[in-house]
Amino acid sequence: MIGFTLDEEYEALRRTVETFARDEVAPVIGDYYEREAFPYEIVARMGKMGLFGLPFPEEYGGMGGDYFALCIALEELARVDSSVAITLEAGVSLGAMPIFRFGTEEQKREWLPRLCSGERLAAFGLTEPGGGTDVPGGMRTTARLEDGHWVINGSKAFITNAGTDVTVAVTVAALTGDGEISTILVPSGTPGFTAGKKYSKVGWSASDTRELSFDDVRVPEANLVGERGRGYAQFLRILDEGRIAIAALSVGLAQGCVDECLRYVRERAAFGRAIGEYQAIQFKVADMETRAHTARLAYYAAAAKMLAGEPFKKEAAIAKLVASNAAMDNARDATQIFGGYGFMNEYPVGRFYRDAKILEVGEGTSEVQRMLIARHLGLPAR
Amino acid sequence: MNIVVCVKQVPDTATERKLRSDDKTLDREAADGVINELDEYAVEEALTIKEAHGGEVTVLTMGPEKASESIRKALAMGADKAVHLSDEALHGSDALSTSYALAQVLKKIGFDIVLLGSESTDARTGMLAAMLSERLGVPQVTLANKVEIDGSSLKAQRLTDYGFDRVEASLPAVVSVVEKINEPRYPSFKGIMAAKKKPVEKLAVADAEIDAAKVGLAGASTEVVDFADAPPREKGQIVKDEGDGGVKVAEFLASKKFI
Numbered sequence: 001m002i003g004f005t006l007d008e009e010y011e012a013l014r015r016t017v018e019t020f021a022r023d024e025v026a027p028v029i030g031d032y033y034e035r036e037a038f039p040y041e042i043v044a045r046m047g048k049m050g051l052f053g054l055p056f057p058e059e060y061g062g063m064g065g066d067y068f069a070l071c072i073a074l075e076e077l078a079r080v081d082s083s084v085a086i087t088l089e090a091g092v093s094l095g096a097m098p099i100f101r102f103g104t105e106e107q108k109r110e111w112l113p114r115l116c117s118g119e120r121l122a123a124f125g126l127t128e129p130g131g132g133t134d135v136p137g138g139m140r141t142t143a144r145l146e147d148g149h150w151v152i153n154g155s156k157a158f159i160t161n162a163g164t165d166v167t168v169a170v171t172v173a174a175l176t177g178d179g180e181i182s183t184i185l186v187p188s189g190t191p192g193f194t195a196g197k198k199y200s201k202v203g204w205s206a207s208d209t210r211e212l213s214f215d216d217v218r219v220p221e222a223n224l225v226g227e228r229g230r231g232y233a234q235f236l237r238i239l240d241e242g243r244i245a246i247a248a249l250s251v252g253l254a255q256g257c258v259d260e261c262l263r264y265v266r267e268r269a270a271f272g273r274a275i276g277e278y279q280a281i282q283f284k285v286a287d288m289e290t291r292a293h294t295a296r297l298a299y300y301a302a303a304a305k306m307l308a309g310e311p312f313k314k315e316a317a318i319a320k321l322v323a324s325n326a327a328m329d330n331a332r333d334a335t336q337i338f339g340g341y342g343f344m345n346e347y348p349v350g351r352f353y354r355d356a357k358i359l360e361v362g363e364g365t366s367e368v369q370r371m372l373i374a375r376h377l378g379l380p381a382r
Numbered sequence: 383m384n385i386v387v388c389v390k391q392v393p394d395t396a397t398e399r400k401l402r403s404d405d406k407t408l409d410r411e412a413a414d415g416v417i418n419e420l421d422e423y424a425v426e427e428a429l430t431i432k433e434a435h436g437g438e439v440t441v442l443t444m445g446p447e448k449a450s451e452s453i454r455k456a457l458a459m460g461a462d463k464a465v466h467l468s469d470e471a472l473h474g475s476d477a478l479s480t481s482y483a484l485a486q487v488l489k490k491i492g493f494d495i496v497l498l499g500s501e502s503t504d505a506r507t508g509m510l511a512a513m514l515s516e517r518l519g520v521p522q523v524t525l526a527n528k529v530e531i532d533g534s535s536l537k538a539q540r541l542t543d544y545g546f547d548r549v550e551a552s553l554p555a556v557v558s559v560v561e562k563i564n565e566p567r568y569p570s571f572k573g574i575m576a577a578k579k580k581p582v583e584k585l586a587v588a589d590a591e592i593d594a595a596k597v598g599l600a601g602a603s604t605e606v607v608d609f610a611d612a613p614p615r616e617k618g619q620i621v622k623d624e625g626d627g628g629v630k631v632a633e634f635l636a637s638k639k640f641i
Contacts (some may be wrong), residue, residue, distance in 0.1 A: 012458060012574045020568055050570030063571040 017076035047118015061113035071248035078252025082355040083206035090160035095122030102226030125156035143174035163195030181231035192217040203354035243320040247299035250323035254292040257334035291326035324359035331356035383437030388498040391449035406606040417452035420499025457577035458569035474599030481513030511558035521551035
């Protein structure tokens, strides 16, 4: 039988990030959120703690941990705030991870130390205005080889960490031939490459999300990340891992709803008693805790398979599906328990409500997760 | 530079803390143990001194087996090694006997500077630094909010009611710190994993030539005679301003002898 308790070092990491989130993030994040401002100071401190280097080896400036350590950190951050959690998630699993997994030794040495320290961020450009998971069919961005340079044209949509003051590069997926997708590193500031204005978003308001455009952008041929034509396989791997990370982040939000409600139901009185004494409230909170707990088990199980080097695609899809449901359901219940206050942006549960929806969409929609699970059960593709 | 930081495991101030009914000592099982917050500042200062002047940081703690959690935290922050004084005979030691026990260990392991938080969040006597320096026969610099090492001496700012004093002391010395001195770092995952491999020397009273009769409940010079729960907080008084709000607030403060 396998164990379900955290090893000592994961538990120590969990407690460290929990304390950081409670003491450093919680008191100030509401203000950033309201102003839709990127929390540079918090991100820098997360960098100092080594959070951006968690799953990478020490030789590239990492912490020598693993992907599960990243998930633990994401969960604890998201218990307090999802904007900083998604900034870490995207910075690590979309910004640095493709370079680490598929880049050349030279690319790793050039980019990873800066990204692992959190002093610089990188982004991953896959989704386009006209297509998301339905790549490669829907992809329009192209890159053609010309005099030893890639010439890139096209645009990308909803790209996290793409336009902060500390963003240094974006790895772009582009068609490099008929049905052939490759990924290419484009440093920020390359002529023709522009990050548009920040989107006005329903949630994750203190994170950086932008549309990118590429107009005859020229980068050296050596900026190809991984093998030419392997781009599709590469980002499938990145997305599978990312689903576990998003599941962890979702569990954090779901648990954060429980945390907030436990405090509130003891303080708030109605009809002469603390509302936490009413069974209607108790059952709601019990259901919320149950969802958070079961979703956590789902992502632990997926991460365990991944770390063991076993196929984990189905487990990652299940974890993402169940955890994003838990986040959405808990956010709805938490705001209901808070009543009018739940509708106020100044209360964390109001933020949680706004932040939850995207979890059913990003890194593959809930429908895509169901499709993946069904395929794994042997059901036909069409 | 041989830097020693004394850390204490205390019950988490966020949880309910209790005394044991049998021997009136702290119930360490009832609450989660954490490193005494002010000691984290001492650890940070030790690491800062080491980064600037080289040397080694040793964590010293006295406490039951569970106190090893606090040792690991200090090691994860970056301390090099630890000494854990743990013995049933030490249970119930008061400040005076604790200072005796720790001084015995410090004499054994040697030091250029001993750093510690200016008080613990459980007993809050705030006397340990003074007692240690007396027993060790070295200068005491208490309530420091700034420390600079200069060769064989140190310069410090010592917090007072009216501002701060600038003091100098020769090394070796004992220094207690306040929270204004720095901002303790969070341990990184690399630090957490490295902490598992760092040496922790376990000492019993006999190993440090501590006279068991001078420590523990029997060796304590103070005795908890009785204790009671803190009274529940009284309901606040709401002053409605009907033009005389200021007067009412002043009357309330006067009744409590604040003004």
